[in-house]
Amino acid sequence: MLGAIGLDERQESAYRALVATGAAEVAELARRLALPEHDMEIALRRLERHGLAAPSPARAGRWVAAPPSLALGALLTQHRHELEQAELAAVLLAEEYRAESGKAAVHDLVEVVTGASTVSHRFRQLQIGAAEEVCALVTETPMAVTGPENKAEEEATTRGVRYRVVIEQAVLTAPGGIEELSAALGRDEQVRVIDKVPTKLVIADRDLAMVPLNAPAAEPAALVAHASGLLESLYGLFETVWRDAMPLALEAGGAVRAAGVPGPDVTDLRILSLLLAGMTDASVAKQLDLGLRTVQRRVKGLMEMSGVTTRLQLGWHAYERGWVARDAPRS
Incomplete structure (x- = not known):
């Protein structure tokens, strides 16, 4: 869980053990985590560099944990700042790339x-x-x-x-x-x-x-x-x-x-026919006694159903699928 702030699994386990005990000796932590004392010593030294642990001033060979709210809070703030800087650099590079792409050979x-x-x-x-x-x-x-x-x-x-x-x-x-x-x-x-x-x-x-x-x-x-x-x-x-x-x-x-290919219902077909006849969304809404947002929502749904991104493509798709007839009378 703490890998995002630079701790590996062994260091995180050592810090959690220290937090649980408050303070402990290297040998005690090594036994608790089933690790060689040398490896535990290395993990504790790395925790010290992160500001998460320190040797006890009162007893040699004993380590104490830094308060999580203070120590982890500082690391999180540091990593947020680094991420913000990286995000800014990414935005600047993307803009530079787009500018160069516009004149690319x-x-x-x-x-x-x-x-x-x-x-x-x-x-x-x-x-x-x-x-x-x-x-x-x-x-x-x-x-x-x-x-x-x-x-x-x-x-x-x-x-x-x-x-x-x-x-x-x-x-x-x-x-x-x-x-x-x-x-x-x-x-x-x-x-x-x-x-x-x-x-x-x-x-x-x-x-x-x-x-x-x-x-x-x-x-x-x-x-x-x-x-x-x-x-x-x-x-x-x-x-x-x-x-x-x-x-x-x-x-x-x-x-x-x-799942079966979805198709338009009767109201969808009426909306399509009127739109293809050249009517505006507002006119279609009035003609069918529907709200303007209802008409626009249904048109958006038809576009998603058809896999198209423009109304022109939707009209072509409607004709190809036989949703509306090419010689249908105008309303």
């Missing part, structure tokens, strides 16, 4: 990473650096690391990063596939399934995308695309696959099941 918009460990590291970096959303197309064979090894995904979802993942059918029958899917769904990730995905793909915040470069008898390699037309095309590919895929859900007993 074409060859700077893509990079090729080679080697299994390098690809795996870059894959984790994409997820660790994500702030809002990670989109992925997943095949039976992972891009870099398998689900149980992908701690970055778990950490990202804990930070509130949204995951939208499309898996191909073969993943459901792959060894450990159902267990990994259950874990992902348990973290509230949105997962859909389709017969076959066109390629492995990971996109972070629509800023970076990563696709594998497969060549026979070659070491693993991947292409990383920065903000560019290529990245937008890859994002468009993901959205197309996402719309055609079947959502998965977690049953009460923990089993994975197809």
Whole structure:
């Protein structure tokens, strides 16, 4: 628990033991924690450097604990300051990077990473650096690391990063596939399934995308695309696959099941028809005797249901799905 302020497990155990006893000799602490006295001496000296313990002035060989509220409070304040400075440095570097990216040469918009460990590291970096959303197309064979090894995904979802993942059918029958899917769904990730995905793909915040470069008898390699037309095309590919895929859900007993593609209700269809006829949100609300916020909320829900980000895309999606007819009479 105290690793965040620089203590390892042995040092934390020694400090906890000192706090519990108030004061103790090295030999006593070593017996209590089942450690060699030499190792305990080293741990206590490191606690002393942190200001958490000190040799007793009254008795040689005896150590006393510093008050936790005082000593730990000082360390926490120091680490908060260091984190604030690091956060400021990150913001400044991000601004500098964006400024340089705006005038980057074409060859700077893509990079090729080679080697299994390098690809795996870059894959984790994409997820660790994500702030809002990670989109992925997943095949039976992972891009870099398998689900149980992908701690970055778990950490990202804990930070509130949204995951939208499309898996191909073969993943459901792959060894450990159902267990990994259950874990992902348990973290509230949105997962859909389709017969076959066109390629492995990971996109972070629509800023970076990563696709594998497969060549026979070659070491693993991947292409990383920065903000560019290529990245937008890859994002468009993901959205197309996402719309055609079947959502998965977690049953009460923990089993994975197809949830069925959600569809609009009657009120949604009426709102869509009037909007496509050129009416404003306010006019639609008045026509259907609904609140303006209700109309806007339903439109937002339709966009999320369709996996689109603009109303223009929503109209196209509505026609493609047959939600509204192209020759429907205007209201």
